[in-house]
Amino acid sequence: MDATRTSTNVESSHHHLRLKTFLMIVVMIFTGPLGNVFLAKGMKSVGSIALWPPSQLLPLALKIFASPFIWLGISSLLTFFISYMLVLSWADYSFVQPASSLAYGVVALLGYFMLGERVSTLRWAGIAIISLGVFVVSRTSPRTTHPVAGEA
Amino acid sequence: MRSFILFAVIVAAGTGGELCVSRAMKLVGEATSFHPAEILRVILRSLRQPWMWAGVAMMAMAFFALLGALSTYNVSFVVPVTALSYVAGALGGVVFLHEHVSRQRWFGVLLVAIGVVLVFLGKS
Numbered sequence: 136m137d138a139t140r141t142s143t144n145v146e147s148s149h150h151h152l153r154l155k156t157f158l159m160i161v162v163m164i165f166t167g168p169l170g171n172v173f174l175a176k177g178m179k180s181v182g183s184i185a186l187w188p189p190s191q192l193l194p195l196a197l198k199i200f201a202s203p204f205i206w207l208g209i210s211s212l213l214t215f216f217i218s219y220m221l222v223l224s225w226a227d228y229s230f231v232q233p234a235s236s237l238a239y240g241v242v243a244l245l246g247y248f249m250l251g252e253r254v255s256t257l258r259w260a261g262i263a264i265i266s267l268g269v270f271v272v273s274r275t276s277p278r279t280t281h282p283v284a285g286e287a
Numbered sequence: 288m289r290s291f292i293l294f295a296v297i298v299a300a301g302t303g304g305e306l307c308v309s310r311a312m313k314l315v316g317e318a319t320s321f322h323p324a325e326i327l328r329v330i331l332r333s334l335r336q337p338w339m340w341a342g343v344a345m346m347a348m349a350f351f352a353l354l355g356a357l358s359t360y361n362v363s364f365v366v367p368v369t370a371l372s373y374v375a376g377a378l379g380g381v382v383f384l385h386e387h388v389s390r391q392r393w394f395g396v397l398l399v400a401i402g403v404v405l406v407f408l409g410k411s
Contacts, residue, residue, distance in 0.1 A: 217326065220308070220333060225317040228309035229380030229388050233373055233399040239406050254409075261405025268398025271391060279387035280313065 149276075152225060156277040159222035160231065163215055164238040168245065170211030177204030226277040233272045236265050293356045294368050301349035302375040306383050307342030313384065314338065370403040 181199050185191055199205055222231055240262045246252035311333055318329045333339045356365045377396045380386040388396075 217330065220312055221318045221321075221326065221329065223309045223312035224315055224329060227380060227386045228306060228384055229377045229386045229392060229396070231309075232305065232376040232380075233392075233396050236373070236399045236403060239403060243406075257409030258406050259409075261402045261407075261409055263402070264405060265399050265402030268395045268400075268402055271395030271398060273395075275389055275392045275395075280385055 152277055156222055156226045156230070157273075159218045160234050160237070162218040163222070163235050164241050166211045166215040166218070167235070167238050168242045170208045170215055172245070173204045173208030173211055175208075177202040177208055180204065227279055230272060230275065230277045234269050237269055239265055290356070290360065293352050293359075294365075296352040297349050297356060297365075297369055298371050298375055300345040300352065301369070302372045302379055304342045304345030304347075304349060305376065306379045307338045307345060309342075309380075309384060311336035311338035311342060366407040367404040370400045373397075373400040373403070 177199070180202055181195075185195075219231075219235075243254050243258060243262055247254050314336055315329055315332045318325055353365070353369075373396050377388050377393060381388050
């Protein structure tokens with residue numbers, strides 16, 4: 136990319152790095168849990184599955200892929216994995232991995248607001264501690280390694 | 288013994304797989320925009336990295352080990368053990384990816400691991 140960067144450019148690119156890292160993590164913590172929920176919903180609608188005799192496998196596969204929830208789940212998880220790959224192309228794994236644990240909070244919030252599930256105090260406490268941990272991690276620089284020299 | 292092996296595979300292959308994917312993406316280099324053409328370019332480049340394939344294979348292994356563990360033990364027992372992945376991940380980041388994990392980042396990682404254990408102990 137551009138080899139000439141002034142110091143103000145470095146600062147603004149650091150800000151830019153932080154912003155796009157947070158953006159990708161937000162996408163990850165929503166699409167990951169949503170994908171799992173959709174897949175589970177889709178598989179439940181299929182009912183109990185039999186892997187034997189093998190002649191049952193094709194009708195089973197057709198039944199699974201006929202469910203719109205399965206496709207919603209697959210596209211959510213695909214979005215999740217692509218954002219995961221993208222964010223890891225510029226940010227530390229040791230930054231992204233703890234930050235993506237905010238997904239536990241998203242799961243609890245989705246369950247609480249959308250499904251009316253009861254969430255125990257202990258679980259809220261755990262989510263609060265996770266959030267605190269992610270906040271502490273997010274105060275460190277998203278990237279501590281130098282980009283590999285050569286073509287970008 | 289069987290449970291120990293299963294848990295070791297879940298943590299080691301799961302974290303190891305993510306570390307390999309991470310290494311592949313560092314080799315691919317930074318995605319410079321969110322333009323679909325650029326995203327496609329990055330994905331295609333990543334598929335040419337052997338680390339990517341190693342990573343996906345290890346993550347698949349961890350996934351089946353997790354299914355195996357869940358078929359025998361309660362989720363509330365399995366998942367707190369996998370919170371160790373956060374500690375293993377930070378350690379792997381230092382050793383395998385040469386990332387700089389400051390004392391502050393370690394502290395955050397430990398908080399996250401403790402929080403994950405509480406979330407699952409609190410599952411009613």
